[in-house]
Amino acid sequence: MEVGFLGLGIMGKAMSINLLRHGFKVTVWNRTLSKCDELVEHGASIGETPAAVIKKCKYTIAMLSDPSAALSVIFDKDGVLEQISNGKGYIDMSTVDDDTSLKISEAIKAKGGDFLEAPVSGSKKPAEDGQLVILAAGDKALYDEIVPAFDVLGKKSFYLGEVGNGAKMKLVVNMIMGSMMNAFSEGLTLAERSGLNPATLLDVLDLGAISNAMFKLKGPTMLKNSYSPAFPLKHQQKDMRLALALGDENAVSMPVAAAANEAFKTARSLGLGDLDFSAVHETLKALDHST
Numbered sequence: 001m002e003v004g005f006l007g008l009g010i011m012g013k014a015m016s017i018n019l020l021r022h023g024f025k026v027t028v029w030n031r032t033l034s035k036c037d038e039l040v041e042h043g044a045s046i047g048e049t050p051a052a053v054i055k056k057c058k059y060t061i062a063m064l065s066d067p068s069a070a071l072s073v074i075f076d077k078d079g080v081l082e083q084i085s086n087g088k089g090y091i092d093m094s095t096v097d098d099d100t101s102l103k104i105s106e107a108i109k110a111k112g113g114d115f116l117e118a119p120v121s122g123s124k125k126p127a128e129d130g131q132l133v134i135l136a137a138g139d140k141a142l143y144d145e146i147v148p149a150f151d152v153l154g155k156k157s158f159y160l161g162e163v164g165n166g167a168k169m170k171l172v173v174n175m176i177m178g179s180m181m182n183a184f185s186e187g188l189t190l191a192e193r194s195g196l197n198p199a200t201l202l203d204v205l206d207l208g209a210i211s212n213a214m215f216k217l218k219g220p221t222m223l224k225n226s227y228s229p230a231f232p233l234k235h236q237q238k239d240m241r242l243a244l245a246l247g248d249e250n251a252v253s254m255p256v257a258a259a260a261n262e263a264f265k266t267a268r269s270l271g272l273g274d275l276d277f278s279a280v281h282e283t284l285k286a287l288d289h290s291t
């Protein structure tokens, strides 16, 4: 199967390498074109523009940072719309809001193409290992055709119906994740400042009802102040912002998520946006705690 791939950031690079490893022919494009070179070493071809990739491939996957990036590769010069046509499918796996996804869907369908949104849960390592959870919505026929690629990229795919449902599901999940990260960070700081060993807290948490993969993965690195980016903090803050907007639209009060968003915004203002989202832990440490 031949696929195009737009966006070779942390996730896109891991996902396209994974597809190549499993025998897919992949044509890649990235805004910073030099990032394609490493993929060529893995057997990929390069498309000079999003339009060139769409022209060459029946199916094209995108994994881009945010709504503005996702819209730009569609609507800008040399973008997807210039070549999308009947019989071609576009699968956007970026985390965006439902309005953005709907705009993309309408534009692609107006040109005769098929569209699927398919944001993912799971970070750099699950992307490398093909263990993502895929939250797809849109054209069911395209979903069925692209399942062989999803089977390589993920451990489970959900088909959630109409466009927007995948985006909304992803934002709900990441709103919970961002709130949990802040509670976890406060707990680690409280343990330390009140004279407990935070490493022992990790052991206690892991044996109880709130044991989870995120605490297990991030706890030890947070205790070492090590925040090498798997999921960049700026993207987690984008997801909190979009989830809070979804809460506004639906009149859902989300004070916990709003507080978590403030912490991520503070972290960004401290210059931590490109670090892992667990670097929100540093915002607590930055606060004066002298007594």
Ligand SMILES: NC(=O)C1=CN([C@@H]2O[C@H](COP(=O)(O)OP(=O)(O)OC[C@H]3O[C@@H](n4cnc5c(N)ncnc54)[C@H](OP(=O)(O)O)[C@@H]3O)[C@@H](O)[C@H]2O)C=CC1
Pocket: 006, 007, 008, 009, 010, 011, 012, 030, 031, 032, 033, 035, 063, 064, 065, 066, 068, 069, 070, 072, 073, 093, 094, 095, 096, 120, 121, 122, 123, 124, 230, 231, 232, 235, 236
């Ligand atoms: N990292 C993670 O753990 C996870 C991330 N996600 C989501 O996946 C998406 C990608 O994340 P990730 O790979 O971590 O992000 P990165 O920041 O590593 O990569 C972002 C990608 O978007 C491209 N890009 C940014 N702005 C534009 C633009 N205006 N036009 C064209 N391309 C642009 C970048 O190109 P360039 O190289 O030129 O900057 C790069 O290829 C995000 O929506 C994120 O929320 C979802 C699940 C997990």
Ligand SMILES: O=CC(=O)O
Pocket: 095, 120, 121, 122, 123, 174, 231
């Ligand atoms: O969006 C991030 C993730 O870990 O999932």
